[in-house]
Amino acid sequence: MARITAGVGSSHVPLLGVAVDQGKSNDDYFGPIFAGYEWTRQWEKEQKPDVIILVYNDHASAFDMKIVPTFAIGCGESYKPADEGWGPRQVPDVEGHPDLAWHIAQSLILDEFDMTIINEMDVDHGLTVPLSMMFGQPEAWPAKIIPLAVNVVTYPVPSGNRCWALGEAIKRAVESFPEDLNVQIWGTGGMSHQLQGKRAGLLNREWDNKFLDMLIGDTDAARWIPHIEYLRETGSEGIEMVMWLIMRGALGEKTRLLHRHYHIPCSNTAIGHIVLEPVEEETVPA
Numbered sequence: 001m002a003r004i005t006a007g008v009g010s011s012h013v014p015l016l017g018v019a020v021d022q023g024k025s026n027d028d029y030f031g032p033i034f035a036g037y038e039w040t041r042q043w044e045k046e047q048k049p050d051v052i053i054l055v056y057n058d059h060a061s062a063f064d065m066k067i068v069p070t071f072a073i074g075c076g077e078s079y080k081p082a083d084e085g086w087g088p089r090q091v092p093d094v095e096g097h098p099d100l101a102w103h104i105a106q107s108l109i110l111d112e113f114d115m116t117i118i119n120e121m122d123v124d125h126g127l128t129v130p131l132s133m134m135f136g137q138p139e140a141w142p143a144k145i146i147p148l149a150v151n152v153v154t155y156p157v158p159s160g161n162r163c164w165a166l167g168e169a170i171k172r173a174v175e176s177f178p179e180d181l182n183v184q185i186w187g188t189g190g191m192s193h194q195l196q197g198k199r200a201g202l203l204n205r206e207w208d209n210k211f212l213d214m215l216i217g218d219t220d221a222a223r224w225i226p227h228i229e230y231l232r233e234t235g236s237e238g239i240e241m242v243m244w245l246i247m248r249g250a251l252g253e254k255t256r257l258l259h260r261h262y263h264i265p266c267s268n269t270a271i272g273h274i275v276l277e278p279v280e281e282e283t284v285p286a
C-alpha cells in the first residue's frame with residue numbers, strides 16, 4: 001500500500017526562485033539560505049519519493065476573487081508554471097498522479113472534507129519554488145506531484161485545527177491506496193512576513209522557532225493556535241503557516257526531526273525549513 005514516509009516544510013519566497021533561475025544561489029546573500037537546504041537535496045536523492053502531496057497556496061495565478069476554494073486538490077495529468085508577470089519560470093512542467101489524486105479526493109470527500117477538484121490549472125511560485133529548493137534544476141522533476149491548494153490569501157482562511165484534521169484524513173486516504181508508493185507530504189509558505197501596511201517587514205525569529213518546535217514530537221499544540229496569534233506575531237502573511245499543519249497532521253501522532261534550518265531575512269521574509277519523519281508506535285506482542 002502507499003505510505004507517507006516523510007514531511008517537509010519550507011518557505012516559498014519568490015525571490016528564491018529568481019536566485020535559482022539567475023544562478024545566484026551561491027552568492028553572499030543567498031548562499032547561507034541555500035546551504036540550509038543542501039542536506040535535504042542529498043536526502044531526497046536517497047529517498048526517491050514516488051509522489052509528493054504538495055500543500056501550497058496560489059497567489060492570484062490560477063484563482064482570483066472570482067473563485068476562492070478553501071481546499072482544492074489537483075487531479076490533472078500535468079500543470080504548467082504560471083506567468084506571474086515576468087513570463088513563466090523556466091522550470092519543468094509538473095507531472096501529476098491522477099489515480100492517487102482522485103483516490104485521495106474520493107476518500108477526503110467521503111470523510112466529510114468538501115474538496116474542490118481541479119483538473120486544469122497553472123502553478124505559481126508557491127509550488128515551484130519549494131521544488132527548486134529541494135531538487136535544484138533537474139530536466140524533469142523527480143517525483144509526481146499532487147498539488148493541494150489552500151486559501152490563505154483572502155479571509156476567512158481555514159483554522160489550524162481544520163488543517164491538521166485534513167492532514168489526518170490525507171494519511172488515511174494514502175494508506176488505503178493499494179499500490180506501493182513512497183509518498184511525501186510538503187507544507188509550504190511562511191514564515192513570519194508582512195508585505196504591506198505600517199508593520200511591513202515584520203519578522204519574528206522567536207515565534208517562528210517556537211512554531212518549528214511545535215511540529216516535532218507528540219505535541220499537537222500548534223493546531224490550536226488562533227488566527228489572531230499568527231496575525232499579531234507573524235504579520236499578515238504569516239498565516240500561510242497553517243499549511244504546514246496539514247503536513248504535520250498527515251504524519252500521525254509523533255514525529256522525529258531529521259533536519260531544520262532558519263534564516264533571516266530573505267527579501268522581507270523569514271526562511272524556515274524542516275524535515276520530519278513519522279514515528280510509528282511499536283506494537284507490543286501480546
Ligand SMILES: [Fe+2]
Nearest residue numbers: 059126189240
Ligand atoms: Fe506566499
